[in-house]
Amino acid sequence: MANKDMSILVVDDFPTMRRIVRSLLKELGFTNVEEAEDGQDALNKLSSGSFDFVVSDWNMPNLDGLEMLKQIRADSTLKDLPVLMVTAEAKKENIIAAAQAGANGYVVKPFTSATLEEKLNKIFDKLGM
Amino acid sequence: MSNETPSQDLPQESSDELVQRIGQLTRMLRESMRELGLDKEIEKAAEAIPDARDRLNYVATMTEQAAERSLNAIDRAQPLQDDLSTRAEALDKRWAEWFAEPQELDEARDLVQDTRGYLADVPKRTQATNQELLEIMMAQDFQDLTGQVIKKMMDVIREIEYQLVQVLIDAVPQGKAREDLQKRATNQWQTDERRREEGLLNGPQIKPEGENIVTGQDQVDDLLDELGF
Numbered sequence: 001m002a003n004k005d006m007s008i009l010v011v012d013d014f015p016t017m018r019r020i021v022r023s024l025l026k027e028l029g030f031t032n033v034e035e036a037e038d039g040q041d042a043l044n045k046l047s048s049g050s051f052d053f054v055v056s057d058w059n060m061p062n063l064d065g066l067e068m069l070k071q072i073r074a075d076s077t078l079k080d081l082p083v084l085m086v087t088a089e090a091k092k093e094n095i096i097a098a099a100q101a102g103a104n105g106y107v108v109k110p111f112t113s114a115t116l117e118e119k120l121n122k123i124f125d126k127l128g129m
Numbered sequence: 130m131s132n133e134t135p136s137q138d139l140p141q142e143s144s145d146e147l148v149q150r151i152g153q154l155t156r157m158l159r160e161s162m163r164e165l166g167l168d169k170e171i172e173k174a175a176e177a178i179p180d181a182r183d184r185l186n187y188v189a190t191m192t193e194q195a196a197e198r199s200l201n202a203i204d205r206a207q208p209l210q211d212d213l214s215t216r217a218e219a220l221d222k223r224w225a226e227w228f229a230e231p232q233e234l235d236e237a238r239d240l241v242q243d244t245r246g247y248l249a250d251v252p253k254r255t256q257a258t259n260q261e262l263l264e265i266m267m268a269q270d271f272q273d274l275t276g277q278v279i280k281k282m283m284d285v286i287r288e289i290e291y292q293l294v295q296v297l298i299d300a301v302p303q304g305k306a307r308e309d310l311q312k313r314a315t316n317q318w319q320t321d322e323r324r325r326e327e328g329l330l331n332g333p334q335i336k337p338e339g340e341n342i343v344t345g346q347d348q349v350d351d352l353l354d355e356l357g358f
Contacts, residue, residue, distance in 0.1 A: 017270065017272075022343065023266055059330045082147075091334075091343075093328075097329060099358040107346065111346060115346050
């Protein structure tokens with residue numbers, strides 16, 4: 001079972017969705033959660049803090065989730081950070097692009113709390129977290 | 130008929146002439162619009178309208194579903210809460226009676242057992258209520274989805290605006306004023322276009338039957354499996 005104290009960054013430009021994801025994480029026992037409102041904000045927070053996990057939207061102003069993911073994978077200190085995409089983008093090209101860029105999971109909105117839990121656990125298992 | 134109010138009726142000949150004149154004007158207008166390319170502009174603007182209608186429809190459906198989902202959850206949670214409070218009140222009343230006039234041990238044992246039974250039941254009930262609260266929270270995800278669709282719709286409206294502005298500009302006599310207007314409209318359009326030309330950013334699918342679109346998490350998982358991720 002994953003360490004419930006792990007610190008998670010939730011990235012989404014819609015405050016409602018950030019609150020929903022945060023509450024779902026809390027429900028699963030993860031209370032160490034911070035929020036960022038776009039990819040750029042997330043990168044700033046990631047570089048100045050120590051995070052164990054990122055849950056990110058795709059379509060955001062300034063820096064979108066895919067660009068952010070690419071920059072995380074290109075950064076020597078962040079490259080191994082697990083990133084779960086939670087997005088409304090539902091085209092096959094999107095899913096393929098996210099996987100190729102190194103996303104650890106892909107949840108399409110609207111999603112259920114069971115789906116989020118399942119995908120999180122899958123990543124934890126795979127990475128031995 | 131014609132002999133009743135002859136003064137108000139146009140003579141047959143003159144009415145024919147009028148119809149013909151209107152016909153000619155219409156044809157002239159249509160031809161000059163085509164020459165100026167205005168018919169295409171208007172056509173483009175008109176084509177954007179069904180898309181806007183689809184998007185509005187999506188927003189209406191999503192908000193309705195969210196409201197229904199929340200209200201249903203509330204309908205399920207309220208009886209749970211009512212039951213908890215009714216039973217607590219009944220037990221409290223029995224305890225008050227017992228304290229006022231202590232009874233035989235047997236009767237007291239019943240009361241203690243009922244109270245313990247109730248206490249054991251409370252967490253189950255509150256958990257069920259919590260599930261409903263979670264359901265209400267999840268229903269709020271419509272705000273993100275409709276928000277994205279509304280943003281897309283604003284692009285559509287901008288497109289219509291641009292096409293209509295073009296029509297207006299083309300009606301301004303040639304000269305510096307017209308060139309300035311054209312330049313401003315083009316600049317604005319290019320800024321907007323840059324923002325729009327992002328092939329992977331489409332937001333929620335308003336018509337899931339489209340090509341290359343996954344319709345749910347299962348299909349996402351299948352695709353990723355297929356790709357070996």
